[in-house]
Amino acid sequence: MIRIENLSKRFGKLQVLKQIHFTCNQGECIALIGPNGCGKTTLIKSILGLVVPDTGEMYFNNNKMNAQWSYRSKIGYMPQIGRYPDNMSIGQLFTMMKDLRKHEQHILDESLIKTFGIDNMLNKRMNTLSGGTRQKVSAALAFLFNADVLILDEPTAGLDPLSSEQLKEKIIEEKAKGKLILITSHILSELDEVVSHIMYMQEGELIFYKDIGTLQNETAETKLSKMIAKKMIENKQYA
Amino acid sequence: MKVNLRYLAGCMLLVLLSSWQSNARTLYVGKNHDIHEIKKAILLAQAGDSILVEKGVYKEGNIIVNKRLVLIGLQYPVLDGEGKTEIVTIQSDSCVIKGFKIQHSGYGTLEDPAGLKIMDANYVSILDNIVDDTFFGIYAQYAKHCIIKNNRLTSYGKEEQQIGNGIHCWKSDSLQIIGNTIRGHRDGIYFEFVTNSIIWLNYSEKNIRYGLHFMFSNSDAYIGNVFKNNGAGVAVMFTKDVKMFNNTFEQNWGDAAYGILLKEISDSYIEGNRFIENTSGIYMEGASRVNISKNVFQQNGWAVKIQASCMDVNLNHNNFFGNTFDVGTNGTLVLNNFNSNYWDKYEGYDIDRNRIGDIAYRPISMFSMIVEKIPSVMILFRSIMVTLLDKTEKLLPSITPENLKDDTPLMKPLQL
Amino acid sequence: MHKIIKYVVIDIIRNRIVLGYTFFLLLISLSVFSLEDNTAKGLLTLLNLILFIVPLVSVIFSTIYTYNSAEFVELLLSQPLQRKTIWLSLFSGLASSLCTAFLVGAGIPILLYETSLTGIMLVLCGMLLTAIFVSIAMLAAVYTRDKAKGIGVAILLWIYFALVFDGLILFLLFQFSDYPVEKPLMMLSFLNPIDLTRILILLRLDISALMGYTGAVFKMFMGSSVGLILSFVSLCLWTMIPLILSVRKFNRKDL
Numbered sequence: 001m002i003r004i005e006n007l008s009k010r011f012g013k014l015q016v017l018k019q020i021h022f023t024c025n026q027g028e029c030i031a032l033i034g035p036n037g038c039g040k041t042t043l044i045k046s047i048l049g050l051v052v053p054d055t056g057e058m059y060f061n062n063n064k065m066n067a068q069w070s071y072r073s074k075i076g077y078m079p080q081i082g083r084y085p086d087n088m089s090i091g092q093l094f095t096m097m098k099d100l101r102k103h104e105q106h107i108l109d110e111s112l113i114k115t116f117g118i119d120n121m122l123n124k125r126m127n128t129l130s131g132g133t134r135q136k137v138s139a140a141l142a143f144l145f146n147a148d149v150l151i152l153d154e155p156t157a158g159l160d161p162l163s164s165e166q167l168k169e170k171i172i173e174e175k176a177k178g179k180l181i182l183i184t185s186h187i188l189s190e191l192d193e194v195v196s197h198i199m200y201m202q203e204g205e206l207i208f209y210k211d212i213g214t215l216q217n218e219t220a221e222t223k224l225s226k227m228i229a230k231k232m233i234e235n236k237q238y239a
Numbered sequence: 240m241k242v243n244l245r246y247l248a249g250c251m252l253l254v255l256l257s258s259w260q261s262n263a264r265t266l267y268v269g270k271n272h273d274i275h276e277i278k279k280a281i282l283l284a285q286a287g288d289s290i291l292v293e294k295g296v297y298k299e300g301n302i303i304v305n306k307r308l309v310l311i312g313l314q315y316p317v318l319d320g321e322g323k324t325e326i327v328t329i330q331s332d333s334c335v336i337k338g339f340k341i342q343h344s345g346y347g348t349l350e351d352p353a354g355l356k357i358m359d360a361n362y363v364s365i366l367d368n369i370v371d372d373t374f375f376g377i378y379a380q381y382a383k384h385c386i387i388k389n390n391r392l393t394s395y396g397k398e399e400q401q402i403g404n405g406i407h408c409w410k411s412d413s414l415q416i417i418g419n420t421i422r423g424h425r426d427g428i429y430f431e432f433v434t435n436s437i438i439w440l441n442y443s444e445k446n447i448r449y450g451l452h453f454m455f456s457n458s459d460a461y462i463g464n465v466f467k468n469n470g471a472g473v474a475v476m477f478t479k480d481v482k483m484f485n486n487t488f489e490q491n492w493g494d495a496a497y498g499i500l501l502k503e504i505s506d507s508y509i510e511g512n513r514f515i516e517n518t519s520g521i522y523m524e525g526a527s528r529v530n531i532s533k534n535v536f537q538q539n540g541w542a543v544k545i546q547a548s549c550m551d552v553n554l555n556h557n558n559f560f561g562n563t564f565d566v567g568t569n570g571t572l573v574l575n576n577f578n579s580n581y582w583d584k585y586e587g588y589d590i591d592r593n594r595i596g597d598i599a600y601r602p603i604s605m606f607s608m609i610v611e612k613i614p615s616v617m618i619l620f621r622s623i624m625v626t627l628l629d630k631t632e633k634l635l636p637s638i639t640p641e642n643l644k645d646d647t648p649l650m651k652p653l654q655l
Numbered sequence: 656m657h658k659i660i661k662y663v664v665i666d667i668i669r670n671r672i673v674l675g676y677t678f679f680l681l682l683i684s685l686s687v688f689s690l691e692d693n694t695a696k697g698l699l700t701l702l703n704l705i706l707f708i709v710p711l712v713s714v715i716f717s718t719i720y721t722y723n724s725a726e727f728v729e730l731l732l733s734q735p736l737q738r739k740t741i742w743l744s745l746f747s748g749l750a751s752s753l754c755t756a757f758l759v760g761a762g763i764p765i766l767l768y769e770t771s772l773t774g775i776m777l778v779l780c781g782m783l784l785t786a787i788f789v790s791i792a793m794l795a796a797v798y799t800r801d802k803a804k805g806i807g808v809a810i811l812l813w814i815y816f817a818l819v820f821d822g823l824i825l826f827l828l829f830q831f832s833d834y835p836v837e838k839p840l841m842m843l844s845f846l847n848p849i850d851l852t853r854i855l856i857l858l859r860l861d862i863s864a865l866m867g868y869t870g871a872v873f874k875m876f877m878g879s880s881v882g883l884i885l886s887f888v889s890l891c892l893w894t895m896i897p898l899i900l901s902v903r904k905f906n907r908k909d910l
Contacts, residue, residue: 073735083726
């Protein structure tokens with residue numbers, strides 16, 4: 001569904017992405033993990049077209065992404081820190097987003113709006129919201145258009161345990177529908193029940209991209225965090 | 240015996256004069272009279288006779304008045320030159336031409352055909368005529384003690400070369416030009432080598448070149464005239480002892496137009512005039528000992544442009560309102576005097592309440608100095624930079640002439 | 656595209672600064688016309704104000720607004736929308752609201768008091784100047800990441816066009832005062848939209864008689880229909896070129 005070939009990006013002197021190469025398919029739920037500053041967010045932003053890569057090709061359903069934009073209608077994106085126009089209220093934001101994409105054929109998925117209780121605070125202005133509420137709004141927006149691909153950047157950061165759980169359930173539900181889901185997170189334990197694949201990045205390089213089963217076999221661990229830790233030590237030895 | 244002879248001669252002259260008096264006749268010209276033509280009447284008349292011309296159109300070519308006659312038109316009979324000739328030529332002293340409509344003279348630059356021409360004659364009066372579409376209007380040469388009064392002159396010139404002047408006076412003396420209205424000529428009133436004359440209460444408008452053009456004419460006065468919307472305003476050049484009182488110079492607006500252009504003028508007075516909406520109110524070059532006082536300068540581009548060649552010009556007790564530039568000059572040497580005027584741009588104060596500003600006013604802006612040196616800088620006119628430059632120069636004068644200032648600026652305008 | 660413009664305009668109206676700008680212009684133009692008994696003089700005073708205020712307000716407001724709408728732009732970018740569309744919508748929203756503010760604040764009084772070609776030209780020029788400086792502001796904003804620096808750059812650009820450029824012209828005129836400078840001067844004036852506007856309007860007012868030979872040369876060219884069309888084309892180019900440059904930069908910008 002998404003194919004990345006030889007993707008490289010540098011910000012000034014810093015090489016953020018080095019020759020990234022992978023293909024991911026429908027029905028996968030990928031955890032994109034790695035230490036801070038390893039290039040996770042840049043990779044996601046490249047896929048979304050927010051960052052323009054220096055070299056490399058990206059394909060969405062075998063169509064080139066570069067300088068295209070219509071593929072983004074198939075992606076729901078939840079940013080790490082949701083930033084929205086200050087002067088707008090939540091209600092206006094949702095109305096605007098729906099209005100802007102009115103011409104597309106969607107079945108709107110407003111379930112998260114209800115689960116998070118956002119419909120009770122539609123009149124609140126964006127600049128008065130707490131970090132958590134912002135995250136809720138971001139999540140609700142990402143799922144709103146029922147996109148085939150969901151990209152969630154640190155989805156549970158700042159959410160209270162209940163909402164966090166609700167979001168996880170929603171992710172599982174969507175995965176069951178056969179969607180491709182890409183999640184980045186630091187908190188590995190949270191992803192245990194959700195992910196099917198692990199993508200591990202370090203210093204701009206994609207170290208490995210494997211499904212959980214294979215990893216379990218390789219590391220003889222069942223816990224995700226343990227698996228990763230083992231792999232990381234392995235990796236250091238190589239280096 | 241000698242005494243007797245003189246006495247006798249005196250008596251005879253008296254008798255002769257009285258017999259002339261009594262023999263003066265009045266001839267009538269018109270459809271209903273024996274004489275149908277003016278020319279015939281002049282031929283029949285004797286010196287001292289009057290010729291009354293009835294209403295009608297007289298196309299008689301050039302009418303030459305070579306006797307001492309009084310010609311009076313009744314209800315404005317029309318003398319038509321049919322675009323071919325001069326219309327009335329006066330060659331005799333003491334003639335009167337009154338109440339005619341004189342139209343369509345010939346035109347040409349060699350002969351200077353006019354509606355009415357006084358040639359080498361004195362004591363001639365030209366009164367109440369309407370002069371329409373003529374090359375020159377009223378033309379006087381070698382004329383003395385003549386009166387040109389209450390005539391209305393209109394012409395339709397398009398270019399300077401194709402039209403003559405309205406009232407053109409050359410090498411004459413003691414003329415009185417009073418209450419005439421002149422439109423559409425080259426120069427409204429033209430004076431060259433005319434002395435001891437007065438130009439009073441005339442209205443000169445929309446002439447192609449100057450409303451009044453004045454050269455080598457000493458000891459004249461012009462008073463209470465209006466010069467409005469002429470191509471180049473009024474020019475007074477190479478003359479001494481001119482008095483210009485209570486005239487209005489208005490809307491002489493254009494690239495090279497002036498309220499008055501003064502060139503090589505000395506010992507003259509400019510008082511009580513109004514200069515309104517002229518590109519330059521007064522432009523002075525080589526003027527000396529000229530008194531300019533009690534004038535009003537309003538809404539002019541430059542109120543006064545005074546070149547460095549002027550000296551002993553006294554510009555005192557005038558009012559300046561709403562002029563783009565108050566004073567312009569091209570040098571730093573100032574031998575003139577600018578005191579006790581009212582300047583609407585003055586921003587000073589009067590603490591001792593003597594109605595005189597406590598700090599001097601500098602009527603010249605830096606920008607106008609620069610423009611005088613490099614005229615093309617005018618393209619920056621009204622730009623923000625120029626405004627800023629002027630403000631700084633006002634605070635710290637550097638290139639504007641140090642002495643060009645009014646030390647006793649008035650706080651309130653004079654009642655003029 | 657028109658939907659994004661709609662939201663930009665709604666946001667700007669909610670901002671109230673543009674509303675204040677409108678009232679400010681309205682207050683100034685009405686008081687100028689009621690104080691000056693001569694409308695031509697009023698027009699002249701207003702010309703000075705327009706040349707000063709309109710570029711300044713347009714450039715500063717647009718720069719700040721562009722920076723402040725970074726979130727909005729980011730939000731839109733993750734949606735199926737073309738980058739060009741988003742950027743041009745932002746421009747159109749800004750330009751149209753500021754132009755409307757100018758039209759209401761200054762345009763209507765001008766057209767009421769001075770319904771002549773000159774009045775119409777002044778209004779048109781004011782709107783073009785607005786668009787030009789919105790476009791320049793967005794170019795400055797897209798090239799500088801830091802907001803404070805970007806605003807600084809925008810103000811410097813305004814100072815350049817409003818002051819420094821004329822200073823340079825003055826300097827050149829001093830240097831070449833012995834040469835016929837009219838034609839090069841005319842070409843130079845096309846390099847500054849503020850100067851071009853000022854000269855275009857001045858030449859149409861009586862005041863042009865004060866401008867001497869240079870003024871006459873300018874009038875001969877800019878008064879002709881070819882010169883007039885060329886002037887307006889160049890004002891339009893002044894809007895287009897910075898805008899195109901900023902779109903190109905924005906297309907390649909990482910957010």
